[in-house]
Amino acid sequence: MRHSRILGVGRHLPERVVTNAVLGTMMDTTDEWIQQRTGIRMRRYSDDGVGAADMGADAAQQALRAAGLAAGDLDCIIFATLSPDVDMPASACLLQHRLGIGGMPAFDVRNQCSGFIYGLAIADMFIKAGTCEHVLVVGAEVHSTGIDLTTRGREVAVIFGDGAGAVVLGPEPDERRGILSTHLHAEGRFAEKLWLECPSTRLRPRVTEELITGDEARIFPKMDGRYVFRHAVTRFPEVIREALDANGLALTDLSLLIPHQANLRISQMVAQALELAEDQVFNNIDRYGNTTAASIPIALSEALDAGRIHDGAVVCLASFGAGFTWASALMRW
Amino acid sequence: MGSAILALGHHLPSGVDCAGVRRPIAVEAVGPSTLAARAATSALERAQLTPERVDFIIFATMTPDVTFPGSGCFLQQQLGCGTVGAVDVRAQCTGFLLGLSIADASVRTHTHRHVLVAGAEVHSAGLDYSGGAEIAGLFGDAAGVALIGPATGPGGIRGTVLHMDGRAYDRFWCEFPASRQHPVRLTMENFRQGKHFPVIDFEAVRRFGNESLQAAMRAVLQSTNTPIAQVDCFIISHVLPDVSESAVQSLGIPSSRVNIPALQHGHLTAAALPVALSEQIASGQLGPGATVCLAAAGAGLSWGAAVVTL
Secondary structure, eight states, X not given: OOEEEEEEEEEEOOSEEEEHHHHHHHSSOOHHHHHHHHOOOEEEEOOTTOOHHHHHHHHHHHHHHHHTOOGGGOSEEEEEOXXXXXXXXXXXXXXXXXXXXXXXXXXXXXXGGGHHHHHHHHHHHHHHHTSXXXXXXXXXXXXXXXXXXXXXGHHHHTTXXXXXXXXXXXXXXXXXXXXXXXXXXXXXXXXXXXXXXXXXXXSSSSOOHHHHHSSSOTTSOEEOHHHHHHHHHHHHHHHHHHHHHHTTOOGGGOSEEEEOOSOHHHHHHHHHHTTOOGGGBOOOHHHHOBOGGGHHHHHHHHHHHTTOOOTTOEEEEEEEETTTEEEEEEXXX | OOEEEEEEEEEOOOEEEETTEEEEOOOSSOOHHHHHHHHHHHHHHHHTOOGGGOOEEEEEOXXXXXXXXXXXXXXHHHHTOTTBEEEEEEOGGGHHHHHHHHHHHHHHTTSOSOEXXXXXXXXXXXXXXXXXXXXXXXXXXXXXXXXXXXXXXXXXXXXXXXXXXXXXXGGEEBOOSOTTSSSOSSOHHHHXXXXXXXXXXXXXXXXXXXXXXXXXXXXXXXXTXXXXXXXXXXXXXXXXXXXXXXXXXXXXXXXGGEEOHHHHHOBOGGGHHHHHHHHHHHTTSSOTTOEEEEEEEETTTEEEEEEEEO
């Protein structure tokens, strides 16, 4: 069976830089506190009217150029986000609108921090099965309009940033190259440890004045940080080993690990647990914060630009986050 | 090796009068994952499989339980499927067809063996019942679940076609919450103006449905070499039942072989096709060996079709 491989990568980071010091003027927090717990120095915020699909379109155009393809060559568009431009339809539809194309299937994957790898796994299945030839997978988020930028919401708000990344995949005839495997997991019993409840169709109606303005403001995300941290440092190593084991590879064969940029302290503990050398792990959370579904393609794009991925390199993408969901994709470049 | 629908299940809440019409409405405060868990339990019982045998869950909805995580995570927990992957997809009215297509690719590439595809909606939590029946009366709540696995006989998922044209995304949409709006996605002003309710440009959606439903069915029948005479049942989903009826007429399909779920239940979007198919199997109208053509068109704008032999 043929494989799929990444033909081109692109990224878009909004121009507006928000440092920890700037957040300190909006809420009771400090640069030291944020850096110590998360490793984040700054993040980017989009401007009014700029949604995930707008940033995703720019990243997609770069990825298409790198792949030597036109938007019309795509036969499927997969958009991973938890912060869609509008409530309905999917951001994938708005991306088509921005790119001025239509006809090929386009849909959103809503899998939080693991959304990009889940999307990549679906693209891989479609290409392997012969359903598709060229698939665009975008990860894009605008968190800045959905977080509580007051002291009440500081624990979550300081972590997240806006951004977009995109990859174009195509067929790879050599079974030793391209995407070697994907592993997808979820554990819904921990859904409420990191979630954004409202609007919620469990309620009648799904949104009310009280839900928007009440003391709890259930329209903002909530996180049990310690709980998430503890599970992340267990599940990340587990799913990375699962990927390597499935391909008969060892940790020493790994050229580069690109973990979802959740928290620098998590990435450091994962690297330590797996005894990975510093040059085996890519991190950029210090500059962008946690961009959820966008973090892996943004990091992949930067790693390529920095010459960190050579021909034949074994690259592992791994994620853990809300759901809980966790996943890995192993590829030979 | 091909894939096949091994079993189906559905759950329809009892009918309630809303905005002057009778619709299935989830009066208990539950989200679509709870309705889907009931449908999935029926499907698994019919397939004589335990939840541990499921190794991937695809959840199609436009009315998720919470904003995040996805309803697939809640379904996974309610069924007790260990730590298998669960993905939420958004393709509006063609969500179930997309789920079938992903499940088919997954099984054919040996990525997964038993995949649950859920289409479930709780529209009643997000409609404006104060404004009359024009839009609020069109929709219903329901869940339909298909269990997909390796084909063991001549039956199977014979082919799917899927399309989206986002250039008309605002002809059938719900704008808020909108992450593109700074500083917050949903303001009190948006809320008071009712911008968190769906809006439909009926003329555009009707015109689009008239063109796309018959085109999707013709394409999938052709790509799977299936003459109309060999199809035992056409299940056609569009928010306006008469648009589905005109697609039937333009293809010359005898009305005895047509099921338009919106006539009976209102529009169930992602749940419409699996609910209708599951109902027909449960009532004995369709059995092993029957060939079914499923078609849907709607928000996005999306359209698609599939041919399946049971």
